[in-house]
Amino acid sequence: MAQDPANNLRLLGLSEAIAKRWHWQVNVSIDADLSRCYVEGDRDRLPELCRWLIYDLEYGLGSLIVEETEGDWLLRYIFYGEPAGEQVHLGVRFNKKENTVPSISTIIHAANWHEREAHDLFGLVFEGHPRLINIVRHEEWPAGIHPLRQDFDASQPYPHLQVDSWRPNGVVQAPGAFMMPIGPVYADAAESALFLLESVGEDVIRTSPRFFYKFRGVEKIAEGQPLDRVLLLAERFSGTSAFAHSLAFCQAVETICQVKAPARAQALRVAFAELERFRHHVAAIAGVCNSTALAVATSQAGILEEEALRLCGSLLGHRYLFGLNLPGGVACDLDDRQIDVLSSGVQTIFRKLERLYNLLRYSSSFLDRLEEVGLVTKEQARDYGLVGPIARASGLARDLRKVLPYAAYGEVSFEVPKEEEGDGYARLRLLFREAEQSVNILGSLLSSLPIGEIAAPDLALKPGAALGWAEAPRGAAFHWLRIDEAGVVRRYHLTTPSFTNWHGFHFAAEDFAYQDFPIILASFGLSNAECDR
Amino acid sequence: MWEWVWEGIRQGIVTTGYPARAETAAGVSPGFPSGLPRTFTDPEEAETLAACCPSEALVREGRQVIFRDQRCIHCYRCLRRIAPPQEWRWQGNYEWAVSPRPRAELAKKFDKSFRRSLHLRVIDAGACGACLSEIEQLNKPYYNMHRLGFFLTPTPRDADLLLVAGPVTEHMRLPLLKAYEAMPAPKAVLALGACAIYGGVFGSSFASLGGVSSLIPVDILVPGCPPPPLAILHALLALVGRAEPHRCESIASPQGGESHV
Incomplete structure (x- = not known):
């Protein structure tokens, strides 16, 4: 800003x-x-x-x-x-x-x-919309009921239809064509979503996903709630990118109330956000290794992920960085010893991550499964407005930290890595490169944290509306917030990177061999909790 | 591929000694707020403390404040708002599993047949992703639940236990019921985390049921937001009779523990 x-x-x-x-x-x-x-x-x-x-x-x-x-x-x-x-x-x-x-x-x-x-x-x-059909509401919803309208009472359980009537609609018309449903309950601890793979034999021709199984109505249940309650929703609707979303929410509140977080809070916010990005990317790398069934690499990445979680947990009280942001600042400071532990901890994990990368990029059987798999071209990424690592792996260097700098991002220098190929391997390389940037940002930031308060002394509530944003680990997140005089939320709209990027997922899941599906899914690394809200 | 074999050997064993030994590494669990004053001379002071809890984990009873771990979401607002504010300190606990029925009934369900091998099916009924990430950690070297005989299975037909995370959204009601009905008996259900216990920050609303127990009977629950891997491990051990549950008490859900199945 x-x-x-x-x-x-x-x-x-x-x-x-x-x-x-x-x-x-x-x-x-x-x-x-x-x-x-x-x-x-x-x-x-x-x-x-x-x-x-x-x-x-x-x-x-x-x-x-x-x-x-x-x-x-x-x-x-x-x-x-x-x-x-x-x-x-x-x-x-x-x-x-x-x-x-x-x-x-x-x-x-x-x-x-x-x-x-x-x-x-x-x-x-x-x-003139080409396909104006339901996306959020499943068949349990009667026609004509629109849950985000003001006249819809969200406080009561809504009597949904008890139906089991939904049947997939095949598009591919060919002799022997069949449809393979995957989900909503599938794989080990995968999030709930349904993917319909249409095939006429070995190869999958197209994939139609169905989302919003996890629709919790966060935007609606936030209405009429005070800010401190909605803050909990903002950080906990997507636990794996909690800090970024709570940051976007807090910045929206700060814009409305015309409050500026102190310099130390701004710097700490960048540090925590990069810590979260680092942990997220390590987890995403573990997911890609797991999808190719490379057991030792999965274990190695899993070890690093747990070490990052423990580092967060031991310093900040929560393994997923919940409860750190407040409108006007942050709730938790780091003393000199903790800063040392954090920067050396992240460095240690990063050295092991580099070692893993060097092993992976010379494992030809691993690369065979990633290269030219799940292609998304630059034009497709631009047309569909894709964001985050997926857009950047397709040659679109779009990053809110640079485009619309917030917190202390205007003062730190870092690169926005970019790859051109747009395949699974480009996305994996990008995760490694972004993790490196996060470590660099943490290194330079933690050595020169501004001294002072970590939260603005008092927050005088004002009515109004504002947009808050943050580059979450998966890409651009926009939070639109409107509050009244009493600080009660009147409208809360979340635009999440997973929602934006799932829209372009079908490009990557076209004309591929069936066994590549988990790899395409893992290299996208999106969250349904973040998409469905 | 020899490098990978060498890499695996070079790494050595990182797996926790739990349950044989207590795990003392920092950061394995968020812990519950500790060190809070519990008894006050003035009921209003007690009310002030209880009021700062957004999830009703702190409840005032007269001049006392009662802590209900089932509802705690580790926001630490209580610690940070009391005067003087306290910083979070880890108390080294993670054995949190609560049995909603008496101890003897818990052991009866699986008898002794499942003590050494239990197959789990995870259902994401609207979880935020953190609970699922902690389950994934159980499958990775630091916790490695295979060594204790716990296995994730891709189908409910092979599962003995359903691990349910999330407040159970209306859209996941049917898939969850179908998965439960597809399981062979004897079968058990574990409610994972604050959301699955009482709806967590989402509560029960137009879009979610506010907890698993309003749909299917729950046999054991793990408080936490999210419960750390060791807490889940403790609950699994308690379920098959290899550990004691932390407590036996009914579910703190708004609807009570009634089942509609």
Whole structure:
């Protein structure tokens, strides 16, 4: 959130360009503090504005947020640029009696699932959407019930239909074609999701996934709750990326209340976030090794993962870094001894990780199973707005830590690694390289932590709404939060990297040999808890 | 491939000595808040302490504050909010398994036939991923549950025990029931973590049932958010009669321990 004069100039130029082009048709305002340009226009202007932002200015779509007010629908499309440090929010407001809005999925694929989700949860109709069917609600939900609408009572258990009627719909029409369902209960400790593998023999032609088995309605149950309760939801809806999500949430609160976390808290947040990324990547590497049935490597990576968990647990009280973030700072400080333990602990684990990497990259039978498996091209990654290590392994160096720097990321120097091939091996290499960057950030940061408080003294609550974001281990996470005067949450919307990236998963799972499926899945390393919310 | 053989030998054994010896390594468990004052002269002070707990793990009774481990989610807000604030300290405990029925009934279920070999099927009924990650650790060298005769199995038809994590979402109700019904008798259910016990931070809502016991009978439960691997190991040992459960008490779920099956 650093203010950069070049950013402000770009922001000003952008707002002028929009005002000139859509004279009298849109309202443009800029917020220099947040590096944000807000454009509000009519529904009919939406497609051309989106087309201009995406094709002429090369912005990417971050999220679509739907809010329901007394009499209006308020849709907010969030765009952010690759090299630029500003965001463009495109607002569309219309009367609640109507529920149709032009779809932008035909302009940008990335909007597809966002629109389907809004259709499912709010009952909005996106005209021209290629496949506007349910995504969140399964067959247990009666038609016409939209759980995120204001008139839906979420405090009571909802009487779902007791049906077992869902049958997969095959797409491949050929003699001998059959469908192999995997899930929702499958493999050892895999998360619940269903994958339908369509095949006419040996090779799988296409995969259709079905998600939201784990839909806990986090966004709805947050409504009407005080901030300290919602903080628990924000960090615990996805336990393997808890710190990043709690950070995005806390930053949204801080933006609304115009509070700045002290410098030491900002630096500690970066340290904890990198510690989490490091642990996550080690776990993901263990997952890839396991999927290729390379027992010794799986064990080695498993040992390193447990060592990282113990390091977190012994220093910060929780193996998965729960309970560390507070709006306005962090709850836990590190003394000099702990800092030494942390930096030497991470270094030790990293040296062993490097050793593992050097063994893996000369194991030809292992590489055979990863190379050219699960391909995602750069164009596909861009069209689908993929984020995180998956996008970066396909040549799209998109990272919120660089694009929209938050906490102390503006002050630390690090690289955003990038690979070009977009296959399983590129994704694995990227995990190793990012883990290395995390260790470097931790090393330079911990040796010069600013001195001072770890939390802002008091947080005066203000009503308002804001976007918080963080580069979670799996990619970009956006948290939209609206609170009222009493600090009660009115709307909470989560855009998670797993949701964004599962949307592009089918590219990787096309035309492959059946036995490669676990490898493709592991090299994506996504979480259903994070996707389903 | 010889390098891998050599690498395995070079690494040596890292596996914990538990249950033969207590595990003392730092960071193996988050632990419950300890060192909290429990008795107050002023009931209001007790109320203040109890009120800072978001999961109702601390409850005031008169001038005392009662701690209910089944509901604790290790947020440490109690420790950080009392004056003077206390820093988290690990007390070296992880044997947390609670049996919802008397000790004798627990032993009866499996008799002695399953003492040396028990097959587990994990069901993710809406877990956040941390519980599942801790189960995975059990399969890895530091905990290696195979050495104690516990095995993960891919199908409920081969399973003796269902390990259920998460608050049981409405969308997972049917898969969970189907898995339970597919298991051969005798079968047992382990509720893993605060979510599976009472719904955890998600509670019972329009989208989740708020605990496993509202759908199928639970035989043993492990508090924690998430329960560390050693706590899960202790529960497994307690289930087959090779360890004592920490306590026998009914489930602290809002609906009580009633079963609909």
